[in-house]
Amino acid sequence: MVNATEKNKKLQRGLQPRHVMLMAMAGMIGTGIFKGSGDTLNIAGPSVIITYLFSGLILFIVMVALTELAIAYPGLNIQHIIHKAFGFRASIIVGWLYWINWMIVTVVEVLAAGSFLEYWFPHAPLWFLSALCGLFIIGINLFQVKYYGEFEFWFGGIKITAIIIFIIIGLLILFGVIPSHVQPVKNFFGFGGFFPHGLSGIIQAFLVVIFSYGGSELIGLTVTETRDVEKTLPKIIKSVVFRVILFYILPITIICGMMPWNSVSATQSSPFVQVFEAVGIPGASQLMNFVLLTAVLSAANSGIYATTRTLYSMAERGEAPQFTRRLSQRGVPVGGLALTGSFLVIGVFLAFLVKDQIIVQLMSIPGFTIILVWIAICAAELKLRPTYGKIPFFRIIGFPYMTIAGIAALSAIFVSFVLNKANMVGSITCFSIMAVLVIISYFINNERTGKKDSETETD
Numbered sequence: 001m002v003n004a005t006e007k008n009k010k011l012q013r014g015l016q017p018r019h020v021m022l023m024a025m026a027g028m029i030g031t032g033i034f035k036g037s038g039d040t041l042n043i044a045g046p047s048v049i050i051t052y053l054f055s056g057l058i059l060f061i062v063m064v065a066l067t068e069l070a071i072a073y074p075g076l077n078i079q080h081i082i083h084k085a086f087g088f089r090a091s092i093i094v095g096w097l098y099w100i101n102w103m104i105v106t107v108v109e110v111l112a113a114g115s116f117l118e119y120w121f122p123h124a125p126l127w128f129l130s131a132l133c134g135l136f137i138i139g140i141n142l143f144q145v146k147y148y149g150e151f152e153f154w155f156g157g158i159k160i161t162a163i164i165i166f167i168i169i170g171l172l173i174l175f176g177v178i179p180s181h182v183q184p185v186k187n188f189f190g191f192g193g194f195f196p197h198g199l200s201g202i203i204q205a206f207l208v209v210i211f212s213y214g215g216s217e218l219i220g221l222t223v224t225e226t227r228d229v230e231k232t233l234p235k236i237i238k239s240v241v242f243r244v245i246l247f248y249i250l251p252i253t254i255i256c257g258m259m260p261w262n263s264v265s266a267t268q269s270s271p272f273v274q275v276f277e278a279v280g281i282p283g284a285s286q287l288m289n290f291v292l293l294t295a296v297l298s299a300a301n302s303g304i305y306a307t308t309r310t311l312y313s314m315a316e317r318g319e320a321p322q323f324t325r326r327l328s329q330r331g332v333p334v335g336g337l338a339l340t341g342s343f344l345v346i347g348v349f350l351a352f353l354v355k356d357q358i359i360v361q362l363m364s365i366p367g368f369t370i371i372l373v374w375i376a377i378c379a380a381e382l383k384l385r386p387t388y389g390k391i392p393f394f395r396i397i398g399f400p401y402m403t404i405a406g407i408a409a410l411s412a413i414f415v416s417f418v419l420n421k422a423n424m425v426g427s428i429t430c431f432s433i434m435a436v437l438v439i440i441s442y443f444i445n446n447e448r449t450g451k452k453d454s455e456t457e458t459d
Helices: 005-009 016-026 036-074 079-085 088-117 126-140 143-175 186-190 198-204 206-213 218-225 229-258 271-279 284-316 334-353 358-387 401-418 423-439 446-458
Strands: none
Touching: 005 284, 005 401, 016 143, 016 198, 016 423, 036 079, 036 186, 036 198, 036 206, 036 229, 036 358, 036 423, 079 358, 088 198, 088 229, 088 284, 088 334, 088 358, 088 423, 126 284, 126 334, 126 423, 143 271, 143 284, 186 229, 206 229, 206 358, 206 401, 229 271, 271 284, 284 334, 358 423
16 A cells, blocks of 8 residues: 555656657667677678668657657556557556566666676676676666656767767778778678578567667657657657667678678677777777667666656556555655566576576567567557547558558567577567466456546546
8 A cells, every 4th residue: 555655755757858869769779789789690690781671660660659649648658558549458468568578678788788897807707797787777766867867868878979989980991991901892792691591580680679679669658757748759759760770770781891790799799899809999899898888777777767667657557566656755666666676686696597698588588578569559559540639740651551561560570480499488488478467467456447547538
């Protein structure tokens, strides 16, 4: 139960549009590109560029659908919208699925931060370095949201600046402005060609790429903490989507051109660091590793924000334990922060048990969950469009065909990975989670959830 003192406290809201924009980017630019790009290159070779392009198109469809829904139903986050479209059981499943997704992503980001610290402290165990990073991020999230937003703004700014510098230096090297021994044409089309593993390589890379683009839904959480949603959201969506696609495709293209794809290690340091080591620019790899460290800490920071706000929202609706609704004197959801922190401890313990493949294995699970959440968002748009009071000025072109195409593409990707024996661990984990959530949804009282929705729509 929540006592009277707790009821008088309010969740702090104070994010500005610049905070939201950087937070959305921060959630999408993290381990997926800085660490996961090594995996995708090993899976598909240079043709992984096509995977990033196609996934970017799907991302755009999902983001526009989410923006349209946010404008049509101001004040409702993703879970509220799913409830409005499909009822409280679907809302519970998607809400917890989203929390699990971000929880695993946050664990991955913290473990990646620990792996980047290993570059300087090779003899220190991964679990210890990851634990230090986790404590650092938890500490940041104990501050008021406006300070958190400011911190995230600068953290996100550092990694975006770093990617821009990487792109500029990489292009100068590829075009011969900076002398080097790099042979771009050979790197792109040698070593098995542009499609070394054929069409199957492109398809298999989708799971990590979707994981990489995951985080765009963070705007669905921050929308309730943003002023002038109708004016700011369309600008944020347009700039975030195109910049993120740019920040993924160009760096991947540069990496493919600067070194043979089959010489990029998926288990050692980031491909970004490996490129500078291969080219031999003095001190550049050290600086890049520092930037990558701040980058994944930034993504973990966004993950903590997403998990605690999701839990708070669900607790208000009676769909999560009431202790996760507990706020500090600063208006920070410390109950949710405590639960999130406990799962970070589990992640660190897994790093202690199985260090070598822990990051790769964990990255496959959010790939599945993100696909399901994206499908739910597109399906909600299809269901709710006829019920709008008025059609939002910002909406997807070619409705409903574009939305249906997005659902079909995401469904095909999901099925292809379920049928792939290499993804057996991720598939079993994902279906097990779904089964548990479906069972739990039948034990939660609909009365409190329905009442909360009515209050939200009336406000």
